[in-house]
Amino acid sequence: MMMYWFTLALPFYASTQASPGSYLEEHFKVPFQELKTSELSGGLSASSNYKVELQGKQYVLRIFPQEESPETRKREVEASLYAARLGIAPKIYYVAPRFEAVLMDFVAGTTLTxxxxxxxxxxxxxxxxxxxxxxxxxxxxxxxxxxxxxxxxxxxxxxxxxxxxxxxxxxxxxxxxxxxxxxxxxxxxxxxxxxxxxxxxxxxxxxxxxxxxxxxxxxxxxxxxxxxxxxxxxxxxxxxxxxxxxxxxxxxxxxxxxxxxxxxxxxxxxxxxxxxxxxxxxxxxxxxxxxxxxxxxxxxxxxxxxxxxxxxxxxxxxxxxxxxxxxxxxxxxxxxxxxx
Incomplete structure (x- = not known):
């Protein structure tokens, strides 16, 4: 799959955040109904996370809070991509315009115990x-x-x-x-x-x-x-x-x-x-x-x-x-x- 990456220096703006289905349809080019999705819970992060499945492959869609500036979201995306290249974070497949969301690998496992x-x-x-x-x-x-x-x-x-x-x-x-x-x-x-x-x-x-x-x-x-x-x-x-x-x-x-x-x-x-x-x-x-x-x-x-x-x-x-x-x-x- 192609990884989309945006490097625009964006000013602060009032976000017009899309729905999970809009981001997923943008990337997968299939109707939202063909995707199995469920919301993930846990942690204190203000971001929303969804487990997504298509043709046996599992992903996580992470949607950042509307109140965060593009600069803040851009920092998280850049760090995530950097860590993914090092092999210590999930691979990222898609970055939404204005850094509103990312789609990454779903890691099947447990949190640290x-x-x-x-x-x-x-x-x-x-x-x-x-x-x-x-x-x-x-x-x-x-x-x-x-x-x-x-x-x-x-x-x-x-x-x-x-x-x-x-x-x-x-x-x-x-x-x-x-x-x-x-x-x-x-x-x-x-x-x-x-x-x-x-x-x-x-x-x-x-x-x-x-x-x-x-x-x-x-x-x-x-x-x-x-x-x-x-x-x-x-x-x-x-x-x-x-x-x-x-x-x-x-x-x-x-x-x-x-x-x-x-x-x-x-x-x-x-x-x-x-x-x-x-x-x-x-x-x-x-x-x-x-x-x-x-x-x-x-x-x-x-x-x-x-x-x-x-x-x-x-x-x-x-x-x-x-x-x-x-x-x-x-x-x-x-x-x-x-x-x-």
Whole structure:
């Protein structure tokens, strides 16, 4: 099948997104009724995913959110194509105009489980798959680093009418700056930036990475720090040893630990902004701020690992649960600070 690729530099516009059937008919040149389709669920992505079958061959149609700019969608498509060429992501057959959707191979298998994470041979194989991306050279979308992403999101929150624990957020920004200084001079490499279990597929002993929404350049610690956090990996020395294929230095282990901590603040910034609405009334906003600070100061009912387990099972879909997870991430980040 021919792969369509568009390289136009497009301005921001109001999308006139088509239906799944329109994209599929455009590519396959057959009536939609001849295709077997079913919607796929799971994860926190705003994109819509459909399993498609024609003549015994299975595909996934991924339709990006209408509110995303063409530049954002273009970055994900470019990263997906880049990774597919490396053999670590599903092959892409079709890219819709204005990067509204992509059609890719359906990978028959399962998402990453505790079994693969706890087996050294499987974990090593997965880490070497990730390293294929990190060691690659080519035209990869720049995106933003973890530090740039968190700083931008927290700054936007502080300058908005969203009620938030302002003192703790400003304190966390100072701590993040201290962490950031430890990575001065570390090379930037192509990163996936969202290596949670639902974005790692296991099929016939091989690993494929999906959902390249947050792709961009960063240090390899950026991917590994987030990966270790959301997949509940505590032994960072072993993780680095399997990744580097040698004994890591104390400095390397410390850098990974710092990035793991920074990833907690990333979770707070992203999740909190997604569930806490703005309040234009100053009195209502101050009242809500006090409520949030009160929740933040309480002993957590669930720890982060329990929330990650819920996410892996597809159970992290209630706003109140996501709100609690966001505050737990901030609480954990602040409680584990030290003199960096």
């Amino acid at each position: 505790k079994k693969e994470v706890e087996a050294d041979d499987q974990l090593s194989k997965l880490l070497q798959t990730i390293r294929v991306l990190h060691d690659s050279t080519g035209d990869y979308p720049k995106g933003v680093t973890l530090f740039e992403k968190v700083e931008k999101e927290l700054s936007a929150l502080l300058n908005s009418d969203v009620p938030l624990p302002e003192v703790q957020v400003r304190q966390s920004i100072q701590y993040l700056e201290a962490i950031k200084s430890a990575f001065s001079g570390v090379d930037l490499v192509p990163c996936h930036n969202d290596l949670n279990a639902l974005n790692i597929l296991v099929s016939e002993g091989q690993f494929k990475l999906i959902d390249w929404t947050d792709a961009g350049l960063g240090t390899f610690y950026q991917d590994l720090g987030y990966f270790s956090l959301v997949n509940r990996i505590k032994d960072l020395n072993k993780l680095l040893k399997l990744y580097l294929q040698r004994e890591p230095t104390a400095d390397e282990v410390e850098k990974l630990n710092l990035m793991r901590q920074a990833s907690k603040l990333r979770l707070f910034a992203t999740l909190f902004a997604s569930v806490e609405p703005s309040l234009s009334n100053p009195e209502e906003r101050e009242k809500r701020k006090a409520e949030i600070v009160g929740v933040l100061q309480k002993k957590e009912e669930l720890n982060l690992d329990q929330y990650f387990e819920m996410h892996q099972k597809g159970e992290l879909n209630q706003q109140v649960t996501i709100f609690s997870m966001a505050l737990t991430a901030l609480r954990s980040f602040l409680s584990e600070k030290k003199e960096w």
